[in-house]
Amino acid sequence: MSAGLLRIGEKIISMPKIEESIRKVLQLRATGLSQQEVANILGLDRTFISRLESIGEIRKGKKIAVFGFPIKNTEEIKKISAAQGADYIYIANEEKRWNLVRDKSALTFFNEAMELIAKLQAFDLVVLISSRRWLKIAEAFLNKEIVFIELGPSPIKKDCYLNPHMFQKVLGKVTCSRENRLAGKGEEG
Numbered sequence: 001m002s003a004g005l006l007r008i009g010e011k012i013i014s015m016p017k018i019e020e021s022i023r024k025v026l027q028l029r030a031t032g033l034s035q036q037e038v039a040n041i042l043g044l045d046r047t048f049i050s051r052l053e054s055i056g057e058i059r060k061g062k063k064i065a066v067f068g069f070p071i072k073n074t075e076e077i078k079k080i081s082a083a084q085g086a087d088y089i090y091i092a093n094e095e096k097r098w099n100l101v102r103d104k105s106a107l108t109f110f111n112e113a114m115e116l117i118a119k120l121q122a123f124d125l126v127v128l129i130s131s132r133r134w135l136k137i138a139e140a141f142l143n144k145e146i147v148f149i150e151l152g153p154s155p156i157k158k159d160c161y162l163n164p165h166m167f168q169k170v171l172g173k174v175t176c177s178r179e180n181r182l183a184g185k186g187e188e189g
Helices: 013-029 035-044 046-056 072-084 096-100 105-122 133-143 164-183
Strands: 003-009 010-013 066-070 088-091 124-129 143-150
Touching: 010 013, 013 035, 013 046, 035 046, 035 072, 066 105, 066 164, 072 088, 072 164, 088 105, 124 133, 124 164, 133 143, 143 164
Parallel strands: 066 088, 066 124, 124 143
Antiparallel strands: 003 010
């Protein structure tokens, strides 16, 4: 057989057709439709969609955002965040932080800051890496769980090195403890 076709007994199976169907299922689910709604639209069993999602599931649970500044080793922290499954990552050094306000009107800056706050509202848990001053502001604006990693006392005026091993351990505990709770195991040590 060729071009993605397989023979299974008396049947000829098209791998591209299967892949396209799976893509449709997952795209519809990603828009917020329930498993049953997608099943109805595509003429499938809801249990098939559930099993399909289970096969590809990497992480289950809360949506996590990692937000921090001014960090010297930004690329390293971004890579760790992505590897640990963070859904949104905003890591900035001092220069990027000042570029948010430089050469902008107060109204433009305010609108951009509010858009960033609105983005963070979409997450269940925010890992905040900053000075304690920003923790108080985040607690005032975000009505959600915040895991705080302090870079130093306020005001921080230069990039700070964030220990990647410590950060990975903290982020690992956040994702691990959530997975344990979902599995009914509780938190360990």
